[in-house]
Amino acid sequence: MAKHIVVIDGSPRKGRNTDSLCNAFIEGAEKNGNTVYKFSVSGKKINGCIHCMGCYNNGPCAQKDDMIPLYDELEKADMVVLASPIYFWHITSQLKAVIDRMYAMYVAKRFKPKDTAFIVVSGGADHSNVEEALSFYHNVVIKRLHWNDKGVIEATGTSSDSFDLTPYLEKARALGESIK
Numbered sequence: 001m002a003k004h005i006v007v008i009d010g011s012p013r014k015g016r017n018t019d020s021l022c023n024a025f026i027e028g029a030e031k032n033g034n035t036v037y038k039f040s041v042s043g044k045k046i047n048g049c050i051h052c053m054g055c056y057n058n059g060p061c062a063q064k065d066d067m068i069p070l071y072d073e074l075e076k077a078d079m080v081v082l083a084s085p086i087y088f089w090h091i092t093s094q095l096k097a098v099i100d101r102m103y104a105m106y107v108a109k110r111f112k113p114k115d116t117a118f119i120v121v122s123g124g125a126d127h128s129n130v131e132e133a134l135s136f137y138h139n140v141v142i143k144r145l146h147w148n149d150k151g152v153i154e155a156t157g158t159s160s161d162s163f164d165l166t167p168y169l170e171k172a173r174a175l176g177e178s179i180k
């Protein structure tokens, strides 16, 4: 059955590595009739959670910023794809802000179990650059939220002059096509 997929692109740079991998995933996923809502943090105003407890009372979130349209999409979603470049050996602060703000849905028990996937991009070629981010994905997204892992795309070494994104774009497209 066709799914509704939310892709959250945590890169502030449009048209670069993470964004291109998200688009390749989306291209593949749409081939099977899935619908996709892409949310890029680029140019958006997303405050960090301020622990005001507003979501415990009236919900979903007291802060009115660019997160608002994402809440409805997340509620409808059967799958959430998280994508991030590595900044200081972790996901970007922009993506972390989006995830923290999902707390408003978590508290309201509006987070039904979903499929998930992770796209991670690092300048360094060494796998150690992406370890913290992968551990966050496995220990928080999969173990704590109980979402089902559908795959990880790990594109490392983008800082190298010889780096070629093409094989990773193919992997991302194939991952998208595998979602049915």
Ligand SMILES: Cc1cc2nc3c(=O)[nH]c(=O)nc-3n(C[C@H](O)[C@H](O)[C@H](O)COP(=O)(O)O)c2cc1C
Pocket (backbone or CB within 6 Å): 011, 012, 013, 016, 017, 018, 019, 085, 086, 087, 088, 089, 090, 121, 122, 123, 124, 125, 129, 158, 159
């Ligand atoms: C502030 C900052 C911190 C970074 N930290 C790391 C890092 O710890 N390890 C690494 O491998 N690459 C690091 N990078 C490189 C990016 O992960 C890399 O350039 C990536 O391809 C950027 O993704 P984008 O093209 O989607 O913006 C950093 C880049 C920036 C701007």
